[in-house]
Amino acid sequence: MKLIIGNKNYSSWSLRAWLAARAAGQLFEEIRIPLFIEGSRERILQHSPSGKVPCLIDHGLTVWDSLAICEYLAEKAPGLWPTDPAARAFARAISAEMHSGFPDLRQNMTMNIRKDYAGKGHTPAVDANIARIEAIWNDCRARFGAPANPAGPYLFGAFTIADAMYAPICFRFKTYDVKPAGAAGEYLAAMLAHPAMKEWEASAHAETESIPFEDLYG
Ligand SMILES: N[C@@H](CCC(=O)N[C@@H](CS)C(=O)NCC(=O)O)C(=O)O
Structure with a gap:
């Protein structure tokens, strides 16, 4: 499982998905893309069709948007x-x-x-x-x-x-x-x-x- 996130200082939506993934007990690779610098948008689009972070990739399945990611994680860890x-x-x-x-x-x-x-x-x-x-x-x-x-x-x-x-x-x-x-x-x-x-x-x-x-x- 990979989680694409933005800067930890600024990216509030990334924080939400990251915490949910941690709480779900999932092992995941974190891919941090600093936002709003040259090439950021292209790098995000390589993973996330919305051009936004966070984005979760699990065995070829792409889930973007923080709340959708949380819901997907809750399918694996219902206690979420x-x-x-x-x-x-x-x-x-x-x-x-x-x-x-x-x-x-x-x-x-x-x-x-x-x-x-x-x-x-x-x-x-x-x-x-x-x-x-x-x-x-x-x-x-x-x-x-x-x-x-x-x-x-x-x-x-x-x-x-x-x-x-x-x-x-x-x-x-x-x-x-x-x-x-x-x-x-x-x-x-x-x-x-x-x-x-x-x-x-x-x-x-x-x-x-x-x-x-x-x-x-x-
Ligand atoms: N509704 C989305 C919002 C995602 C969002 O706006 N992400 C910001 C970072 S916190 C982003 O990717 N900004 C980069 C850009 O707009 O180019 C969600 O819940 O994930």
């Missing part, structure tokens, strides 16, 4: 979704909401792990996105987290695709110093302490490329 049907439906709903939503936060608080942009990026629309994410996290922890499900500190107890989908938000909240209160804050701390998140973060710090237009605030 919650086992309870109601929890699974909820996890799918919040994952889809992340995949298609939060445009203001995405635009004004891009993932940029190496930077400290404390206090930057706020607009009323961004703050509304943040409030919605906090509400989702608090709601998940109240409905599906401890003590009802002591399996872990994540949205549905054990780590699932929903956590992978919200993982880039956790790095954004660190970069922009957004501090959710209560259970959402505890969830954020647990995510930032997750070993795979730490590994990705260290790799982002070790990268040498910069994408100037992604460095929004200097």
